[in-house]
Amino acid sequence: MKTRFLRFVGFFVGIGLLIAVSHSLYAQSPITVQRDGLDDSGYPRRVTFRLDVDAPAEITQATLHYDVSKVSCLDGGATVPVTIEGDTLQWTWEMVRSGNPPPGTAVTWSWTLTDADGHTLTTPPQTHTFSDNRYNWRTVEADNLKLHWYEGNVGPTLLDAAVHGLERLENEMGIELQDEVNLFIYGDTADMRDAVLYIQDWAGGVAFSEYNVILMGIPPSLANTWGQDVVPHELAHLVVAQYGRSCVGGSRPNWLEEGLAVYAEGDPSPDVRAAIERGIANNSFEPLRSLNGAFSAHGTEAGVAYSQSYSTVAYLLETYGREPLQQIILTLAAGKSTDAALEEVYGFNVDGLELEWRAHMGLPPRDIPPTPTPINPAAIPTIVPEGLPASLPTPPAAAATAVPLTNAPAANPGICNVGLVPLLLVGLLFTRRRRD
Numbered sequence: 001m002k003t004r005f006l007r008f009v010g011f012f013v014g015i016g017l018l019i020a021v022s023h024s025l026y027a028q029s030p031i032t033v034q035r036d037g038l039d040d041s042g043y044p045r046r047v048t049f050r051l052d053v054d055a056p057a058e059i060t061q062a063t064l065h066y067d068v069s070k071v072s073c074l075d076g077g078a079t080v081p082v083t084i085e086g087d088t089l090q091w092t093w094e095m096v097r098s099g100n101p102p103p104g105t106a107v108t109w110s111w112t113l114t115d116a117d118g119h120t121l122t123t124p125p126q127t128h129t130f131s132d133n134r135y136n137w138r139t140v141e142a143d144n145l146k147l148h149w150y151e152g153n154v155g156p157t158l159l160d161a162a163v164h165g166l167e168r169l170e171n172e173m174g175i176e177l178q179d180e181v182n183l184f185i186y187g188d189t190a191d192m193r194d195a196v197l198y199i200q201d202w203a204g205g206v207a208f209s210e211y212n213v214i215l216m217g218i219p220p221s222l223a224n225t226w227g228q229d230v231v232p233h234e235l236a237h238l239v240v241a242q243y244g245r246s247c248v249g250g251s252r253p254n255w256l257e258e259g260l261a262v263y264a265e266g267d268p269s270p271d272v273r274a275a276i277e278r279g280i281a282n283n284s285f286e287p288l289r290s291l292n293g294a295f296s297a298h299g300t301e302a303g304v305a306y307s308q309s310y311s312t313v314a315y316l317l318e319t320y321g322r323e324p325l326q327q328i329i330l331t332l333a334a335g336k337s338t339d340a341a342l343e344e345v346y347g348f349n350v351d352g353l354e355l356e357w358r359a360h361m362g363l364p365p366r367d368i369p370p371t372p373t374p375i376n377p378a379a380i381p382t383i384v385p386e387g388l389p390a391s392l393p394t395p396p397a398a399a400a401t402a403v404p405l406t407n408a409p410a411a412n413p414g415i416c417n418v419g420l421v422p423l424l425l426v427g428l429l430f431t432r433r434r435r436d
């Protein structure tokens with residue numbers, strides 16, 4: 001008993017001694033930091049971390065650890081060995097290779113140095129927020145929303161649109177924003193594209209859901225028309241992505257993803273209403289199952305797909321309420337297939353939902369093959385390099401009539417490809433009418 005007690009005491013004495021020795025080594029470390037900074041003049045192509053030290057003994061080993069602020073299923077951060085050149089240590093992050101984190105992202109770093117005498121120094125963490133320094137940004141804020149812009153006076157009106165979109169998501173669906181979002185509104189799409197490496201050259205807006213950042217190109221002349229729809233639409237994609245984040249490969253069917261985003265825009269636009277009326281009159285709606293994956297690349301068909309998706313989501317919400325809608329997002333995030341999740345929450349699969357919705361719209365039942373081909377968005381985990389957008393970009397307003405329309409990959413349901421084209425056209429028409 002006594003021996004055990006002594007061992008017990010000895011263990012703690014030993015630990016105490018170790019701590020004391022390492023503490024004194026650290027405290028006596030003769031290495032002192034002169035300057036610890038980050039040069040971001042090359043952002044978004046590259047940034048350079050630089051540390052100047054005063055070290056009496058030669059620095060023999062140095063590593064840099066850096067981490068960007070993002071929500072990820074994998075533990076982030078990277079540790080890189082650094083070549084030592086005297087008392088200056090520097091390491092350049094070539095974003096041209098990795099893709100860049102978007103403006104608004106914070107990076108935190110710390111250096112660990114060892115000298116020839118065995119002294120070690122770990123520098124206190126430093127933080128820097130990447131920003132697009134080409135413009136003089138102005139900022140307006142609301143709860144958990146920061147909207148930055150530099151051209152015209154579009155900030156307040158676009159922030160209003162964002163706040164109303166969030167209110168609709170919260171009040172009508174019970175889906176709340178989890179973390180602060182930064183929206184950067186560029187004066188045009190070309191300016192915006194220069195802030196992001198590897199972005200499609202027709203992109204007009206892009207949501208980085210892992211970073212809680214949205215970049216959009218909205219000319220001041222479209223802020224009160226197209227901007228009022230596209231801001232809540234993109235924000236809804238980001239909020240739903242936060243709410244339904246999946247680390248097990250779960251994904252949402254496109255009709256749910258886009259239906260929620262169009263719903264967040266508010267009362268359906270004349271264009272959405274007209275597409276629904278046309279669909280009813282011509283009995284021309286798509287099988288809902290086919291809208292699990294990517295929408296058609298063609299403008300008119302895509303418009304119908306977005307309108308049908310909106311109508312289906314509105315039906316679910318108005319008929320069954322908001323709790324099952326929240327539940328379906330969470331069940332899909334847990335990795336269930338669309339059919340299995342719908343069965344679990346509502347008691348019907350995609351075809352059953354389509355039949356109910358068609359009856360509600362006054363349409364005859366569609367002949368559904370007895371053994372439907374499952375066309376679920378494949379739960380294939382996509383490896384996205386650092387900084388690449390999590391969803392495909394929105395076409396720009398200015399290029400609405402000349403966008404090379406690209407089909408989105410079926411594996412990624414958080415996609416916004418061409419459905420906004422009708423909205424863009426409406427926006428342009430309104431603008432032109434106002435000028436007339």
Ligand SMILES: [Zn+2]
Nearest residue numbers: 258261415416
């Ligand atoms: Zn969308």
